[in-house]
Amino acid sequence: MPQSPDRNRQILLASRPVGAPVPENFSLVETPVPTPGPGQMLLRNLWMSLDPYMRGRMSDAKSYADPVPVGGVMPCGAVSRVMQSNLDGYQPGDLVMCYTAGWQDYSLSDGTMVFKLDPDMPEPSQALGVLGMPGFTGYMGLLDIGQPKPGETVVVAAATGPVGSVVGQVAKLKGCRVVGIAGGADKCAYAVDELGFDVCLDHRLDSLADDLANACPDGIDIYFENVGGKVFDAVMPLLNPHARIPVCGLIAQYNATELPPGPDRLPALMRLLLSQRIRMQAFIIFDNYGPHYPEFLAQMTPWVAEGKVKVKEHRIEGLENAPQGLIGLLEGQNFGKVVVRIAD
Template sequence: MSDTINKQVVLAARPHGAPKDTDFEVKEGPIGDPGDGEVLVRTIYFSLDPYMRGRMNDGPSYAAPVPIGGVMEAGSVGEVVASNADGYKVGDYVTGRGGWQQYAVMKAAEIRKVDPGLAPISTSLGVLGMPGHTAYSGLLTIGDPKPGETVVVSAASGAVGGIVGQIAKIKGARAVGVAGVQEKCDYVTGELGFDACVTHHSDTLAADLKAACPKGIDVYFENVGGKVFEAVLQNVNPFCRIPVCGAISMYNATSLPDGPNKLPMLTGLSIGMRLRMQGFIVTDYQDQFDDFQRDVSGWICDGSLKYKEDIVEGIENSVGAFQGLLEGKNFGKLVMHVGDDNSK
């Protein structure tokens, strides 16, 4: 191991609204020593995901915030460069929560091995990792699409959305995406095989959705919140299921949008339409991880499921990449490439 420093991105201040450059600091820290039962991992890729915006806020949440001065959290994949843990040796590829940094000491109990012979190791952060698992468990457990039903998913070209629509198709449903721009819509229908896709910047979103879903919406996989959700609600069928995975349109909001207050509208609609709206976090479905890996690997192998990565080079560029993610500027699963990948 020739490196002696560990570049890290730490949280310098809690963002108010959209994260600014000055809310972060790229600094050089030491490379840690693995204690008993730990390994030192050289990060090759780390993941950037919308949920990280929540970790930058103080206050109650399902997960503790990143402390000021702390390394930003992230899933990562890399190479073991020192091991004090049974079952792990130098040269193993592992994935865990290494954060936005070049080296991380991790507990053996909190990592798992990645086989570079099965798929590029970066997929352990995307289609074969947390985002894929999120799509798989949220759609199949809560959404439960039936053949012939219509599934709508927002952020349809994103790391989760693209997989949701493809699994819906595999299960015999009609898949309709909502994405930010026409280029993404073209990808979703052309490459991923969705039946239709509409852009959420349209002034006629509810009508566009109606046209794209002539038999109404049976499942809405919610990633964005806000106006897209309201437009979907105008087109739901009775007994529609709504797995609530994210609300990216609101993550930078500093206050609720101006009224009228549409919460009572949802209550009323819920009764008449017997809507089922259910929030979830992927870690609730840890017991489905093996099923997810087996099914999605199989679908990738037989060509029925595709994925796209948006790989950004260099840890110095991670803040800008994350800012762009919240604005929908990425195209495919956003992954930072911060160390040599010798696994290929």
Template sequence: MQTTQIRLARRPVGEPQDDDFETTTVELPELQDGQILVRAVYLSLDPYMRGRMSEARSYAAPLEIGDVVLGQTVCEVLESTVPQRAPGDLVLAYTGWQTHAVVDARQVRRLDPDAAPVSTALGVLGMPGFTAYAGLLEIGRPAEGETVVVAAAAGPVGSAVGQIAKLKGARAVGIAGGADKTRLLTEEFGFDVALDHRSATFTDDLRAATPDGVDVYFENVAGPVGEAVLRRMNTYGRVPVCGLVANYNATSAPDSALGFPSFMNLVLTRSLTVRGFIQDEFAPTHTEAFRRDMTPWVADGTIRYREDVVEGLENAVDAFRGLLAGRNVGKLLIKVS
């Protein structure tokens, strides 16, 4: 069996380019005891992948040149050496940007297509949904009547944050780019207010949308949007820091109107809790509750979601560029086969 792979050819500088990657086809090894052969059906594209392409110090080791680009996948089992996994089973795996793989059967989780569309295991019922659930409830801890603001609110994490905040009785203010996305926030995801960060009046609009200040800011973006929201924070406000996508393609230190001394002054004078997190640190304590709560919320439509599906592994690089530029709406997936 052969697999077609997309590998890191060189480390991107700024926006990833086509020649930062190479596509190759290789022979897969023979199955050993305890292994399964899988075919990728869906590949998840996520902003964190950009950081793993860099040598900069981070929470995880970077990809090496020549490595298959990492990524979570929904796969179909083609061959198996273990009774627990049979051909035709659909499983959640980490096979990366490739069409087929041989993996340890213990490292995959079987999916039930009758319980939910299997693509949701990469989105609202997977890592992005868990990120929103654990980050908001463990760090943000929204109380009834408080104001929760989230940037990149039309994405898979941000849209879930706003809806969970509403379920907890909070007021949800979403920030996104463009009229189509902001309309989606209020009409489909139920946000109380949607703001367009591209608007020339964004700062004034944010002030009008948060007359009583901001109690929780779920940070996905940073940049000027984050700075504008931080200035609106109330005393004892909480800031779960999930991502900084505005900086991921930066080739130099971003300009900042707020600046580190001013930021730290806000942290001190308003007694802010600013807590960065990586979602898997909450897996031991929150996975059971997430599945217990989120699965029925999605099933009965309490939590709604969008998926942006791009056909073909060959389009993964361009789709990834679009993800970092904010072109997608909802969870971005590559339909591999």
């Protein structure tokens, strides 16, 4: 559908997926460009973020956030330009990051969950990744829950993704030994050669459990959990006394329609947590750490500028390609933070 300057393209949730999402779960429509009312501003969305949590929002199962209604606009964060403003503190031309933008060309905002950006920011899409919610998640989860100490062993899955790559690089800056887990030899090589991980293992290999045991001869002090599934199964026997496990996601299970086969692992996990005195804590970044966002930016921005934290993006062109982008993300097809360019 070609874009019209006086129309607003939107991608809606057409139906709830059963298992993995398919293209038919989405629909692309056109509506008039909205007009801001008192206390509102009109945003032109330039870049939008695709993230694993979106799969949960497509379901009507009870969760930490309300499900997207069938026929509703898919949610996302976006980097946007202010087009019109009836809101104090915002002027046309301002560049902002808005976490309530949605999969559409234009959106209205009352300023909630909106952050001003440097209008001359060289790579605005980074505000959705390393300098946005994913980077913030990795940074706070590692430092507050993980509490890394020099010489400790940190393991992180999805090691080249936007969360895992920040976790590993910050852990190295804190003097830790870092073992990444990723899908494929190219991703593993990037984690070691570019991101500075000590080791990176391919979770697609049947030897993952043995490979991880060999890579962690002194056990695991911190496991940053954002995947679950067989990766966690391989990690469990290697956890040291007083290990810490920040939990921010379980992407391996998001498309599941039933519990995995095999014995009930919960008693073994509970016994392990008790006997090893392990701290396992889940968190939702803005629920738990929202007020800390400015201090995160103050630290991460110079790290990125100085090359101490490196960034890789998986860029998709065009709003209309966002559904396939999310489907691919949930299948592990991306290499780096997934962002969609909606407009220049």
